[in-house]
Amino acid sequence: MTAVTDDTDGVDGAARVDGVRDAGEVRGAGDAEGAGAPDPADGAAEGRWDDGLIARRAEGAAARDERAVRALRPVRPPSEGPPPGGQRESLDEYDGLLPGGAYGGxxxxxxDALRELVGLSRTRLDGGTLAEAGRVLxxxxxxxRLSSRHTVVAVAGASGSGxxxxxxxxxxxxxxxxxxxxPTTSAPIACSWTDGAAGLLDRLGIPGRLRRRPAxxxxxxxxxxGLxxxxxxxxxxxxxxxxxxxxRVLTLVDAVIWVVDPExxxxxxxxxxxxxxxxxHAEITFVVLNQVDRLPGDAADLVLDDLRRLLDEDGMALGEHGEPGATVLSLSALTGxxxxxxxxxxxxxxxxxxxxxxxxxxxLDAAAAxxxxVYVADGRRPxxxxxxxxxxxxxxxxEAVGAAAVGEAAEREWRRNAGKSCGTPWLRLWRWYEAHRALGSGIDPISGRTPTEGEEEEITARQRVxxxxxxVADEAAAGLPAPWAQAVRESAVRGAAGLPEELDVLAVRAGLPRGRPPRPAWxxxxxxxxxxxxxLQIFGGLWLVGQIVGVLEPRLLPPVLVMLAGILGGPLVEWACAVAARGPARRYGQDAERRLREAAAGCGRARVLDPVSAELMRYWEVREQYVAVTGLSTTGR
Known part of the structure; x- marks a missing residue:
């Protein structure tokens, strides 16, 4: 009978030596395989992943990996040949686990992209959403950190499958x-063909009493x-x-053999x-139809074909005709x-x-899926x-701050000032009377509104804001995944807090200009x-009065013509000034409207648009990292 030894329990001298060698190789794996231990600054050095910072980028980690890869080159003997998987021009291009333990290609x-992605997303996504990504990291x-020379393969199956x-x-x-x-097997049992697998078995939680050697x-x-x-x-x-x-073990092994039986x-x-x-995970999956010795004739081929059909329905690619995928075969473990x-x-x-x-x-593919x-927008437009x-x-x-109304008020004020300066004294007297009557009735002579109407418009302005x-929040969030759409809306709401009050202050500061409007050269x-x-009106009137009282020679026509010239000339000059004042008044009102509009736009941009744009930029940043995680091209968004 063949003696079965335990490489960790020390059943005999050879087993003890193997056990010591295993422990030594686990402790010194970095020295034995060439810089296998990662940089202590890396989150992987302590078996945990770094949540990252917003401004952090992957260049630091990439540089550390680059140094580790360069350190590996002199360790590989020239006779050993290229890394497994075919000829490579450089270890940097090797897409796998390098001999020193670093991931390449x-x-x-x-x-690196997944680590960055998780760090950027921590404040936007809940821990449950990122749990699987954290587990993968x-x-x-x-x-x-463990041996790259070993491949851990689990044998799984149902009861009675063999x-x-x-x-x-x-x-x-x-x-x-x-x-x-x-059940016959109550705990995982491991069999290692070569030394140095103790660390891998510790990771699987397999105790030393359940570790064996093959023949x-x-x-x-x-x-x-290495198996x-x-x-x-x-x-x-x-x-x-x-x-x-x-x-638990299926999440930790490198590959799995699924054993099924005809039943x-x-x-x-x-x-x-x-x-x-x-x-x-089809490329690391073997599906074995066992106990074919129990099937008569061509039944084994029929069952195997049906098994392939079921695997195809499961979405598992089959490694046929040289294509990558699961390996499917039939055998009899009992007869060999x-x-x-x-x-x-x-x-x-x-x-x-x-x-x-x-x-x-x-x-990584499963975590990305x-x-x-939460990262890919399904909208028709980005x-x-x-x-x-x-x-x-x-x-x-x-509109909410009343920029157009302010411009119109400024234009009216310019025209009113022109009317005061260029109008006839009798018309100015009448306007003074109307203004005092309006103040007595509580009506604003400029806006023409009562205080109650002003309060109602203030409420309407707040609602408009x-x-x-x-x-704008809905417009920006359209097509975004739910967490990022919510983040965009929340940033807009936070920025809008106090915006109506600030716009009111701006309306006072940047609204109607203080003092009299500027006067043109004419x-x-x-x-x-x-x-x-x-x-002329006064002179003609005095001349006519002097004739009436007999002080002057009675000549009615000259004073009447003089008075008529003054009476008709005054309104004519006022009308000409009003026509000439339309252009400057309009420009003055437009300038007032533009100033208030720009002030309101600047306030809205600083409090709402910029935070919303920052959230969108953050989304595109994590989106690019997500695309890098999937391994696809970043073009086309």
Whole structure:
């Protein structure tokens, strides 16, 4: 009988040496494999992910990884050849887990982007939404620190599927207990073909008493060097603790072999709980139809074809015709039929050493798919605060603050001032009387409104401001995912707090100009001409009175003509001044309206538009990071 030794419990001298070697390699993995330990400044150095800062960028982490990759180059002997997976011009281009433990190529960039994405999103998304992304970063950091020379493969299946028998057949020795009692496997059992896997098994939570070695060295398959095989409890076990262990270990292994039998290969629990959610992990998945020795004739091929059909319905790509995807095959672990083929596939799979990177890449894809609803806008147009929305907001604020009314009032004030200076004294006397009568009745002589009407308009102005803020917020948030749309609206509401009051202050400061309006160059001449017309009226009247009382020679026509010239000339001069004042008055009113409009626009821009634009820029920033996480092009948004 073959002796089975435990490499950590120290059953014999060789086992003790292996155990010491395992522990030493775990502690010194960075030295043994070339700068494998990450920078302590990196969040991954402590097995946790950095939540990031808004202004932080990934250049620092990328530079550290760059130094780690450069440090790896002299460690690889020239005879060892290129990294697994084909010839590479540079280790920088290797998309996987490098020998020193650092992630290379596009995978490293995706991890950096996810770390940045989580940091930028912490204040906008709840912890539950980012939990899966945080778990992926944690597991990536943990796997990075451990051996890159080992591939951890779990053997999973339902009760009675023969997974423990297959586990023993691959190991070449009776390790996992088999029998009719259910459940037979109550805890994960590990079998490591080479040293240095202690850290990986610690991560899986497999105690030393459940760690085994395969067949004696002379009978081992060298192609499986680096393989760590884990036999899991039944995923359909009646014991909840067993199912929990299966779920936990499946999130940590590099690959999984699903063992199904002709009776349970279509089990809904298997497909709905495991295979369908893990469809994106097809490249690290083996689906094995066991116990084909029980099927007569061509029944095994028929069942295998039906199994492929179910996997296709689950969305799991099948690795056929050289395409990447799940490996599907049939075998009999009891008779050994097909086991050699599976062993050969596993040997090639392990020697490629790409499973950890493929697993992490699939986890990134799954995390990105879960985060898509909170980062990708499904609107017909990209969310933005366009020029039209900004102009509409400015127009609404100008309307709310009464910029047009202020311009009209300024224009009327300019004309009124012109009328006071260029009008006839009798008309000015009448206007003075009307103004005093209006003050007595409580009517504003400039605006023509009573105080009650002014209060009602103030309430209406406040409502207009609130409506303008809501409209521009909705316009900016249109098409955004719900969390970011809410953030845009909240920033607009926060900025709008106190905006009506500030606009009222602006209306006072930048509204009607203080003092008299400026006078044009022709104004003195018009005033002098109007004064001359008034003097003509007075002179003609005195001349006529002198004739009536007999002081002057009675000549009626000259004084009448003089008075008539003054009487007709006064209104004519006033009308000419009014016509000439239209242009300057209009420009004066437009300047007043423009000043108030610009002041209101500046206030609205600082309090509402700029915060909303900042939120939109933040969204596009996280959107670009999300696109980087998915590994797609950032063009086209």
């Amino acid at each position: 596009r995978l490293r960039g995706r991890l 944690d597991e990536a950091a943990a796997r990075q 997974k423990s028998t297959l586990f023993n057949a691959l190991a070449g020795v009776q390790i996992s207990e088999t029998g009719l009692r259910r 004696p060295p002379g009978f081992r398959d060298e192609a499986l060097n 760590v095989l884990v036999d899991l409890p039944d995923h359909d076990s009646a014991a909840t603790a067993h199912r929990d262990q299966v779920d 349970k290969y279509a089990d809904a629990v298997l497909h709905e709980r495991y295979l369908r959610p893990l469809a994106g 039929e097909g086991v050699g083929e599976l062993r050969e596939m596993l040997g090639q799979f392990v020697q490629e050493r790409g499973a950890p990177a493929r697993r992490l890449s699939a986890d 879960r985060l898509r609803p 969310p933005e605060l366009g020029e039209r929305a900004r102009n509409d907001f400015t127009d609404r604020l100008a 609130e409506q303008a803020v809501r409209t 104004w003195p001449a018009a005033v002098l001409t109007q004064a001359s017309m008034t003097l």
